[in-house]
Amino acid sequence: MIELILELKQRCRFDSEIGQSLNLREKEITFLSAIANESDITSKHLSTLAGLSPSRASRVISALHEKGFIIMKHDETDRRLVKLRLTQKGKDCVKGINREKEQCENDLLNGLSENERETVKQGLNILLKKM
Numbered sequence: 001m002i003e004l005i006l007e008l009k010q011r012c013r014f015d016s017e018i019g020q021s022l023n024l025r026e027k028e029i030t031f032l033s034a035i036a037n038e039s040d041i042t043s044k045h046l047s048t049l050a051g052l053s054p055s056r057a058s059r060v061i062s063a064l065h066e067k068g069f070i071i072m073k074h075d076e077t078d079r080r081l082v083k084l085r086l087t088q089k090g091k092d093c094v095k096g097i098n099r100e101k102e103q104c105e106n107d108l109l110n111g112l113s114e115n116e117r118e119t120v121k122q123g124l125n126i127l128l129k130k131m
Helices: 002-011 014-022 026-037 043-050 054-066 088-109 114-130
Strands: 070-074 082-086
Touching: 002 088, 014 026, 026 043, 026 054, 026 082, 026 088, 043 054, 043 082, 054 070, 082 088
Parallel strands: none
Antiparallel strands: 070 082
């Protein structure tokens, strides 16, 4: 089953294609999507979501900041917390990422009935919950 999951990932190479065109690594793409999904996410929360150590997450965040994709702002009540937001460049990038994800999903599920598509999604959700 792991081989099937890896094969699916191989067939959907949107992260490497987008990454090359925008000079982004896979984790940077993951972080941009996570920041887009939550307003004023903290660096600490983002590192937890991504399953990275705070120091590794900090390096990814710094790279995104240097490339102009995110804004970093210290929390007014607790200066130790850094809140992250997308810049317009980051928002535009996430739109492209989402288009590519949607295209990949459509390619993978093309030819399946709606019932089969739902079965695939339910099966993947079950696997994720068990991990």
